[in-house]
Amino acid sequence: MKEPRLPWTGTPLEFFALHPVFLLEEFEAAYENMGRSSDTRSPRSAAKILAWHVKEGRILNVRRGLYVRADHFDPWLLASELADDVVISHDGALSFHRVTGLGHRLSFTTSSRTSGFVFDEVIYQPLRLKEPRIGGILEGKRSGQSVFVTSLELTFVDCLAVLERAPAPEELIVHFGQRVKSLDHRAMIRHALDLESPLVVSRLAYFFICARVDLDGPEKYLLETHGAQRPTYFLRSARTEQDRFIRRCNLIVPPDLLRFWPGTG
DSSP, X not given: OOOOOOOOOSOXXXXXXXXXXXXXXHHHHHHTTOSOTTOOOOGGGHHHHHHHHHHTTSEEEEETTXXXXXXXXXXXXXXXXXXXXXXXXXHHHHHHTTSSOOOSEEEEEESSOOOOEEETTEEEEEEEOSSOOOSSXXXXXXXXXEEEEEOHHHHHHHHHHOGGGSSOHHHHHHHHHHHGGGSOHHHHHHHHHHTTOHHHHHHXXXXXXXXXXXXXXHHHHHHHHHSOSSOEESSGGGOOTTOEEETTTTEEEOHHHHTTSTTOO
């Protein structure tokens, strides 16, 4: 997904100014062209130059081969450099779209073998996919650099699929209700069906009803026929004696979510 960068002819400081987050290999490629045209610069010397700037406090080596400018911290841009096909997703996408603030975790999807790590009290946590993600992806710009992120439609459905990478359900349903009427409902339903999880489809149906979204007949039919066909816990790990069965969605719902159901509370 990343676009190749043009050859660089400026100084290291100018490079840092325009690249708040960068890889060692990117600086090495740029270093060959830095300085006077008569100079001969070896990419192998680039690491020594970076080490000196790290010592001077201008840049930080946050992970092997990954650097950020010390005076400019952009968590979404940092996440985007962790692999070639990074797509900011789940809680990371919610914060990117300013639905929520940045919490202590930023999730992203990738097909690469990359591990999570912690920097500046933020956990950068990958979800590995078998294939690079396509469809429903938006390209944003952060300090002139590209960042790829799931659309808000896909983000909400992804959060319903992996609740561990989302705000608490009672918080998520509030954010959903505030924005869903301006979103593409069919795109959300299509994505839920693509995930091939009846539970996700039923969770989405529950959220739509709680948000008083007036779906058309075919959309309702898809949710009914592809959702849970027998009583299923919305969140099995949070069962309580006050849970209530919502026949319309075949979901057993905890009290914190039940108060959003029309006619309750």
